[in-house]
Amino acid sequence: xxxxxxxxxxxxxxxxxxxxxxxxxxxAGETIFLEGEIVAxxxxxxxxxxxxxxDYQQLQIKITKGESPEDLVTVHHSEVSLGQKQAQFExxxxxxxxxxxxxxxxxxxxxxxxxxxxxxxxxxxxxVLFVFVVVVVGRVWxxxxxxxxxxxxxxxxxxxxxxxxxxxxxxxxxxxxxxxIVPISFYISHGFNKKTHVGVISTFISLIVTGxxxxxxxxxxxxxxxxxxxxxxxxxxxxxxxxxxxLLLAGIIIGTLGILDDVTIGQSSTVEQLKKANPKLSMxxxxxxxxxxxxxxxxxxxxxxxxxxxxSALPLLLLFFDSQRTFIDIVESELIAxxxxxxxxxxxxxxxxxxxxxxxxxxxxxxxxxxxxDDKSVSKSKIAHHH
Numbered sequence: 114x115x116x117x118x119x120x121x122x123x124x125x126x127x128x129x130x131x132x133x134x135x136x137x138x139x140x141a142g143e144t145i146f147l148e149g150e151i152v153a154x155x156x157x158x159x160x161x162x163x164x165x166x167x168d169y170q171q172l173q174i175k176i177t178k179g180e181s182p183e184d185l186v187t188v189h190h191s192e193v194s195l196g197q198k199q200a201q202f203e204x205x206x207x208x209x210x211x212x213x214x215x216x217x218x219x220x221x222x223x224x225x226x227x228x229x230x231x232x233x234x235x236x237x238x239x240x241v242l243f244v245f246v247v248v249v250v251g252r253v254w255x256x257x258x259x260x261x262x263x264x265x266x267x268x269x270x271x272x273x274x275x276x277x278x279x280x281x282x283x284x285x286x287x288x289x290x291x292x293x294i295v296p297i298s299f300y301i302s303h304g305f306n307k308k309t310h311v312g313v314i315s316t317f318i319s320l321i322v323t324g325x326x327x328x329x330x331x332x333x334x335x336x337x338x339x340x341x342x343x344x345x346x347x348x349x350x351x352x353x354x355x356x357x358x359x360l361l362l363a364g365i366i367i368g369t370l371g372i373l374d375d376v377t378i379g380q381s382s383t384v385e386q387l388k389k390a391n392p393k394l395s396m397x398x399x400x401x402x403x404x405x406x407x408x409x410x411x412x413x414x415x416x417x418x419x420x421x422x423x424x425s426a427l428p429l430l431l432l433f434f435d436s437q438r439t440f441i442d443i444v445e446s447e448l449i450a451x452x453x454x455x456x457x458x459x460x461x462x463x464x465x466x467x468x469x470x471x472x473x474x475x476x477x478x479x480x481x482x483x484x485x486x487d488d489k490s491v492s493k494s495k496i497a498h499h500h
Contacts, residue, residue, distance in 0.1 A: 264293075381470050
């Protein structure tokens with residue numbers, strides 16, 4: 114227990130050092146990002162733009178975070194942003210905390226725009242609630258699961274993203290991330306035991322299968338990785354230095370990694386408990402009874418995946434179905450086809466992981482039981498011989 118406490122302290126300190134929480138001005142070329150508080154509404158109403166009346170506000174904002182040449186700035190906020198009319202105009206009140214983007218022209222004159230309200234307070238409150246629920250329900254293992262979560266965040270934000278930005282192959286980066294995340298998060302969350310050994314091994318094998326399937330079907334379906342606007346912006350910003358197809362594959366691998374933990378550890382734990390409840394069960398009996406639980410697990414997880422992907426893409430689906438395109442056209446569009454490949458490949462990896470983890474666990478725990486029985490037989494024979 115002392116070792117685990119020390120591990121908790123070390124990881125927490127490393128998290129504070131490696132992944133500090135800080136809000137400061139970030140410089141991207143001539144653009145700066147700030148935070149401010151609205152101190153006055155100078156004007157509000159409607160104005161004529163392109164022969165159309167639109168809502169607007171003239172706001173006075175005091176800079177509260179970040180380095181700016183001005184402490185008090187005036188921002189013209191309207192329905193028109195970057196030359197396009199917005200679907201919904203969000204009006205602001207005095208006292209609102211907002212994020213700002215500022216940029217200067219060739220003569221050094223600064224302009225500012227509002228980039229939405231500060232959301233930090235709500236996010237912190239939600240995070241605290243999440244941590245509280247996990248710790249209260251999971252107790253010690255809940256704390257360890259949070260450590261595993263912290264590890265995953267650190268690897269993604271401090272290793273995966275910087276390496277991809279530097280030009281490393283996204284697929285190799287995702288594999289490296291999996292090699293780090295799987296053993297560390299699994300052993301922290303579930304302990305160093307045979308159940309976790311089985312989970313780690315079966316997860317790695319399932320990831321390998323998923324990776325090959327993803328590579329094959331991304332090629333067969335002719336996906337380019339340019340499905341989203343973000344991919345296009347990234348390609349322009351990084352001047353083509355990032356392989357977007359590789360980035361798509363990396364996303365599938367990392368996304369699948371997030372769902373395999375539940376199945377592989379769950380199946381391994383089920384087999385372990387079955388063996389403890391009835392030590393006489395053979396390897397095939399353990400496999401069959403374990404898969405009865407696994408089949409229910411698979412059914413619910415696959416259904417969950419479909420609903421999660423559909424829910425996240427709901428606005429996109431509504432947009433497509435409202436465009437009078439045929440169902441086949443919608444399915445074959447790059448955006449939808451990419452999500453289908455992502456969902457189905459991940460589901461295949463998930464389904465295959467259940468029997469894999471179950472058979473490995475059945476073999477492992479049967480071998481362990483046989484070894485213990487052999488040791489007992491040897492001990493009894495030695496005692497009999499001694500007498």
